[in-house]
Amino acid sequence: RDTGTKFAGSASAKLVAQEGYVGSYTQSVNVGDANSYNLSAYAYTTGSAVTSSDVELFYNGSTIATTYTSVGGGWYKLTGTITGANASRDYGVIVKSGKTVYVDDMSLNNYTSGTLTSSIFDT
16 A cells, blocks of 8 residues: 555555566456456556556456556556456456556446547537
8 A cells, every 4th residue: 555656545556566476456356247347447657658568457367458548647547348257256457577566446347338429529
């Protein structure tokens, strides 16, 4: 727990993976169905870009395709989509060997498909 480096709230989780080992930070959840879900977390390393060489999203024993989006201040939002199950599965992140990563505001949300609209290009 680190109260000095945080994205939201009062603290983040400071995760340190020793050289030669990967570290996992997961929670077991039974979502109760096989719907699509968005898994997300916010990550920070040294203030530089967070990439797959630092941390990846994790589901049910494997890393998943992870998108990294800068949200400012050196923080990146990690997002990925998974298919749920009516059984307990581990959700979270994998920290790569020799890396220190701060993780904050991890969430698992039911994915809603549909048409997204934006007014950015409207005149």
